[in-house]
Amino acid sequence: MKYIYYLFVLILFCACQKKEEGFVVRGVIAGYPGTKIFVREIIPGNDAWMNDTLEVKNGKFEYRGKVESPRLIYFIPQDFLGRYELFLENSDIELNVENGHYRAMGVTGSKSHEEFITIRRDARELLMGYSLCEKQKNEAFKTDTELYKRLEDSTRVWNGRLLRFLVDRVNYSSSLVLPYFASEWMKSEDIQNMESFINGLNSEARNSVYTQYCEKALNQAKKVQPGNAAYDFVLQDIDGKQYRLSDFKGSYVLLEFSASWCGWCKLEIPYLKQVYDLTRGKKFHMFTINLDKERKLWEDDVKKESLPWPVLSDLKAFDGGVAEEYNVSGIPVIFLIDPEGKIVTNKLRGEGMISFIEQLSF
Incomplete structure (x- = not known):
């Protein structure tokens, strides 16, 4: 009976221990010839990179740490050919790459990454439309001023559709991934849509590094709106x-x-x-x-x-x-x-x- 009691206490003690917070990424790159792989993260609105170098043994590597909120990182091969994208969060994550091809990558354990892939897939047609309009606008600038103006208006419409696409997502207010796309797609002149997007996020999503960038960019854009005093330099x-x-x-x-x-x-x-x-x-x-x-x-x-x-x-x-x-x-x-x-x-x-x-x- 005494042993049963101690066993119960031990089980209870283990159950009460708080799981260590942070992430563990276990990567497997089949046929990888290198001994190192580089971790990169581009900070929104900043040219600086966050760097780490990982050892690779027999095509395997492990990456540990902790992030304040989910964020996009890149694993860069030693030969710098291609890159492996991962939307990182504090969880146990497995990354598998077949034949060293960065497009043939499987990720399990990161709900943020699943959402990232889904959003990018669902927005594909909008992104293609926006990119085509942007390309035509740049070409028209050299030859046709009136067409350039019309296409400039069209690119703003496409950009507004992209932001509208984000706001219409089912889990919009609590998403920790959507702010990343907003930071990529927002334009300084699209103040109304961006303000609506940010105001609709919950407190956790607003603490994202991407939302903070969007808020800073939004505030800067407001300062240079017509009618405001110009900065005295x-x-x-x-x-x-x-x-x-x-x-x-x-x-x-x-x-x-x-x-x-x-x-x-x-x-x-x-x-x-x-x-x-x-x-x-x-x-x-x-x-x-x-x-x-x-x-x-x-x-x-x-x-x-x-x-x-x-x-x-x-x-x-x-x-x-x-x-x-x-x-x-x-x-x-x-x-x-x-x-x-x-x-x-x-x-x-x-x-x-x-x-x-x-x-x-x-």
């Missing part, structure tokens, strides 16, 4: 002369964000020169804000282009500084600021920009 040209935006109140100011390596930006130069000629001598000032990181690239580009207006820089590129304050994540972007220092628009491009400027009263 102080920048210098290659000769060290400083320019403060607020010194030009009383005049319109056009800000073009560009870089030496940006081919699309170079296509805008003829149109910008037309704007310069159109507004010369009027209450209108133009500045190019160069987003190179290296001073020599900036200086060489200034000398090469010989623009008749100042080319300024803080040499921070997209990493903070003026680009972040103006929510610039891709270029070219062209802002127009009114005489009161408020944003009029950031959608100026090509022939449409010239038509817009011609309608202003100076």
Whole structure:
């Protein structure tokens, strides 16, 4: 009887022990010739990588740790050919790859990964439509301004459909995977849809690293909406002369964000020169804000282009500084600021920009 009692206490003690939190990924890659595999995670809105290196023995590896919330990681082979995607969560996960082919991968033990695969499969047609529209828009930019405008509107419609697709998911409010797709698909101009998406998430989903990125991007996008005050910067040209935006109140100011390596930006130069000629001598000032990181690239580009207006820089590129304050994540972007220092628009491009400027009263 005494032994039965002790046995009961032991069983009760074991049952009461809290299971250790964290994840264990056991991977098998059939025919893998390497001895290492790399773990990578791209942080949303950041170029930094989270790195780990794992040993591979006889095609097998093990990865242990803990994540605050589910997130997408990549296992990169030693030869860097292909990658194995896994939506990681705190659970016991098995990953099996047949013949070393990254598309022939099986994952068990991660409910988040199952949801990730399902969402991507269900959104396939929407993604194809969006990608096709984006491709046609880029091609039209060189030859047909009116078609470009229509396709730009169409891409916004497709993007709205993608976000609507996320909101319509059955487990939308509590999903820890949907915020990842939102961080990939959201556009800064789609404020209403993104705000609705975020507000519909529960507290756990809102703590996701992807939701936090979306919220930051949303707040940045709101700052540069038409009617808001433009960020008052102080920048210098290659000769060290400083320019403060607020010194030009009383005049319109056009800000073009560009870089030496940006081919699309170079296509805008003829149109910008037309704007310069159109507004010369009027209450209108133009500045190019160069987003190179290296001073020599900036200086060489200034000398090469010989623009008749100042080319300024803080040499921070997209990493903070003026680009972040103006929510610039891709270029070219062209802002127009009114005489009161408020944003009029950031959608100026090509022939449409010239038509817009011609309608202003100076």
